[in-house]
Amino acid sequence: MQRLVLKSIDKNLETIEKLFENCYDIIIRRMEIGELYRVKMAIVYIDGLVDKDHISNFTIECLFTEEEIKKFTLNGFKSSLLDIISKEIIANSEIKEEYRMEKAIDSILSGDAVLFIDNSDRCLIIGSKQFPARSIAEPVTETVVRGPRDGFTEVLKVNTSLVRRRIKDTNLKIEIKQVGRRSKTDVAILYIDDIVDKSMLLELKERINKIDIDAVIDSSIFENLIEDNYLSPFPQIESTERPDAVAASLYSGRIAIIVDNSPFALLIPATFGTLLQSSEDYYKRWAESSFVRILRIIAVALTVLSPGLYVAITAYHPGLLPTVLTYYLAASRINVPFPAVVEAVLMELTLELLRESGTRISGPIGTTVGIVGGLIIGQAAVEAGIVSPLMIIIVAVTTISSFAIPSYDFGIGFRLWRFILIVCASILGLYGMMLGIIVMITHLIKLNSFGVPYTSPYSGLGIEGGALKDTLIKAPIQYIKSRPTFTNPQNKIRMRGYWKDGRRK
């Protein structure tokens, strides 16, 4: 039901009081202004979301001191009182007229103050949002050695301004949509108008419009709601805390989504290639970045394969190893009472436990967890003969390499597949592992991220466009003259020349 702002201020305030019954943070400031003919007015806002100084200095004080209002009945009106107030009296910079009650209430809820005036069927929305917020700090999950150190905060406006500072172009569009029936969370869609693929943008908006949920608490919930395949263990949307990463992605034709109250921006589309990129790759010299990128692919392989390989080789194919190594392996496992699978699952689970308890608890207790885990479980388990020392090495390598994957969620996907591969290896040895890998590859290949194959560029998309120069390795910036092709950008050229281009004739 659409409710309108009524002419009688008492009825309006009655409605508001009824809606905000038992809300202790609502503040209704009633005023009567004018000397001969007193007009009732009221300012409504929520305590804590509003800059109180701003309201009292520039709104209430102006209303009280303005001479014209006080004797307006003597002179009579040319225009309505509301117009006079908004145009001549109030000193606030952000003012909007509104005739719908629902919108007015939404504004109150999101931190604006609303001024009701008697005998007027409109109200004034005064922009005065100010709420306690964290200051801009270095991102916790994506630290860099070299590169900008600012990270997103929980406030949408701050976040979009951080991106805007990096793209001083009118083509950077920031569209706001509200998601969540009750939470009414603001969601900003950022894109560069003349680069982005319009059909992808349409698809995204359609998916957002289909959402009907009571609340969106964090961008990760939003991510799950618009993902292609929500059952998959792999994220099909990238998330980042870094405004520079968002800006760089926008320049390459991707779309960013910033959800209010979340310091993580979402980037679409995400592919195997982009999830293994880190923003620092672009700040380091090309040789180092290329080396690190290849290292990351090896890390993915190690994360998924190494425990399964250990199980398969010790249980089924000890003959694959050189004889000396086989003897050593057998000797180190001679006291271990369990089959290799149990050993592997036991150790991997212990390590996952350690990791989990370590992330939830920080500070001094976290250190204790680390010491207990490292010393007692590692050293003592070997001495007690529960696991072999080689197993400890394998577990350590697996964990370290899983953290070398820049996207945490992506790494988690592989960490889970590791367990499936351990089971496969324990049933059918190396052959079973290959079957597990086949199913995993099939799953990855089937995935799409907003119409872009998830495994690109390794499954063929954009190879002709030289996509490998910026995924498998990171070529010097002079060689990456066009934007990546997986985003299907309208404007393909990124770089037109540098000083050597002119001289080479």
Place this chain on the structure above:
Amino acid sequence: MGEENKLSSKQIKALIVSSEIGIGILTLPNRIAITNENDGWIPIILAGLIIIPIIFIMDRIFRMYPDKDFFDIGREVLGKWIFNTFLIFFLIYFIILMSNIMRNLGELIKAFLLETTPIEVIIISFIFATSYIARDNIQVIGRAAYFIYPLILGFVIFLFLVTLPEIDFTNVLPAFQSDFSKIPKGMEQAFFSYIGFEILLFAFPSAEKKEDSLKTAMAGQGIVIVIYTIIFLLTLAQYGVHSLKRQIFPTLSLVKEVDLPGFFVENLDGLVMAFWVLVIFTTMACFYFASGMVLANLFNTRDHAFYIVPIAPIVYVVSMIPRNVLILNETLGKYTNYLGFVTIILMPIIIYIVALFKSRRQAK
């Protein structure tokens, strides 16, 4: 977003390479050496070259009828009943071919990796692992093929580099000494290894750049010919013709000879066998997908995913029919070759000729 439904030229090349290279390459040098001795490379190259006109014809057919898939064209050109008869042949061919691949794979895995595991488990688990991708469309298979393609090339290059120091190339000589009348027989043997290019019947209609697809498909075929020739010459040079005749899996044995200094894997053959499972996976995925498509068109349904699972038990049963490896080639291998000749060589030619006549008549 439009690119989602298209196969790029590189994917078509990868598709043809990874669908042709599969189980055949492991036994090819041995089979060819038995019939053609030192001159085995001649039938390998000739058989490969014969495929090229067929690819050309396939491409022509799709150019005559742009925007139509293979089944629509076949039905329009040959009429519903004749074409459906061909499709039944096609289906039988695919099932026997898959059974052949499965049985070979089972025997290989049993010989190299899992001595005591029952072959039934190996075959069934593989069929089910492949059915996951076969349910999807040709684009996904193209992506998978592209994923595996560099691994195949890398493997051949690796094999070439590591065996090179110990190889005795005088073993390749004398050339042109064998009985030339046996070359057709050798070509028949080699033909099995080239089976797989029929995936183009499904790939051509969804190519991104139709004008390039013929060129890339031929490039893919060329790569396969080169790979087969290299593998044959390498095994021949390593073993000499008399020893090669007695090696059942010469390509894997070749790997066994490799001794990498400082490498922590001693017996590479097991590892390569495991790796080769991936290569066979793409081969199998193509045929599995294709047989699902054929079934769906026989029953006039659009969605082929429904038919994938019912095919699995049939393939399994057929693959268990031959009693041992020795008669495997005599039975399934032979039928695959004959049926393959009818369906993937004769059928495109017939469709092409009939279509030509029809278009001539229309022109008049």
